Amino acid sequence: MENKKGESPTISVDGLRVVRGGREVIADMSLHVPRGSIVGVLGPSGAGKSTLIRSIVGAQIIAGGDVTVLGHPAGSPAVRGRVGYVTQAPSIYPDLTVKENVAYFAALVEAEKDTIPHTIHAVGLADQTDQLAGTLSGGQLTRASLAAALVGRPEVLILDEPTVGLDPALRNELWKLFRRFADDGTTLMVSSHVMDEAIRCDRLLFIRDGRLLADGTLEEILADTGAQDAERAFLALAGRSAA
């Protein structure tokens, strides 16, 4: 794929429909994510953010529509090694050390050995390298889980609420890290229910009740709604769609 910025999108979702437990949790959603950008998926808990993300990594049974990543169907063998995925709950092995966890996920994507310490350093866990993951604090666990996805230097990073419950300084560090990856050409999709994080993203997807309320830059969305910040814009759009 010789994609340059602005050419064929890294992630394409067309007419996605997902039914869970007999209820339609995503109804006819279409969106496109350009390469090398940070896209924020914002919406309240239960809006369908995780379901959308799981559809993009190919973990979700979908009822209809097409999801392509890097030009291939989501979750197909051609893209699995090129997409890093961090689940909402930190998911690494508690009975392995940080290093052993990261080394295992590195081996799965055939990453170079020296990327293991670099990645652990990048998420700020250098002092916990040989600590069992089960003994880490909540914030450290989140970062270890993140390291396991970053270590392969994936072209696409899908992060489900990576900053939830982290202290503000740490959150700031992580967003800086995400920005560095985006500058290097990585495409990031980051979900959050904290509207303040909108300013960190290049593009925003507002989601509510399984529907897309908005898809654009923060400026575009603010101009469209006449609101002063993301939170008020979201409220305006939610009111508009309910009417």
Next chain:
Amino acid sequence: MNPRLTAVTARRILQQFRRDRRTIGLLMVVPVVLLTLLWWMFGDTTDPTTGQPMFDPLGARIMGLFPMILMFIITSVSTLRERTSGTMERLMASPLRRGDVVMGYAVAFGIVAVIQGTILVLFGVYALSLDIEGSTPALILIIVMDALLGTALGLAASSLARTEFQAVQMMPAVILPQLLIAGLFMPRDQMPRALELISNALPMSYSIDAINDLVAGNTSEIWPEVGILAAFIVGSLLLGVLTLRRRTG
């Protein structure tokens, strides 16, 4: 399947396992203790029909159960844990194939099974003077295959369980019926015809048949049963691969 990915996964599972000293201890010691209890009960009793100690055939027939049950539980709980903790979802989004996950578990726990089965048989033969007419290495082979069968059945059954309660109950559901009609309590050809046919379709029956051959000293006759046991192990592993879901609701 990719041999490299299977190997790194097996290595990771053994790394986790190595940390759990208590589980290792229980896996290696519990079968030995159970066999010792049996020896204590039957060590001095002679079978009136053969004049041989009762413990010899009884111990040989029963000891394969212990590794099978333990490995079944260990395997089904660890794969369920992998699914509920989210690591399985992560693995399924990685280049790992479903066969690599199942074979990774089979290889890692297979190594454990070999050690466990060997310790158990050697302890029985040398410490408890368990005496069979057939060869001891052949007995080790059957006991290790029992443990492997436990692992393979555990992998296949764990996909049916959604919670840990269900996973634990898979053991009585899958293993106990086999235990009852495999020929331990009554020779299979004396059971009602329907039960005999059912027992023909269950793997543990062939383990008991093979051990009966060994007890009688017919070591060379175990190979058809070894083949059938191997086929059940491979079949259960395939079932484990097919029931592993990359996409979930």
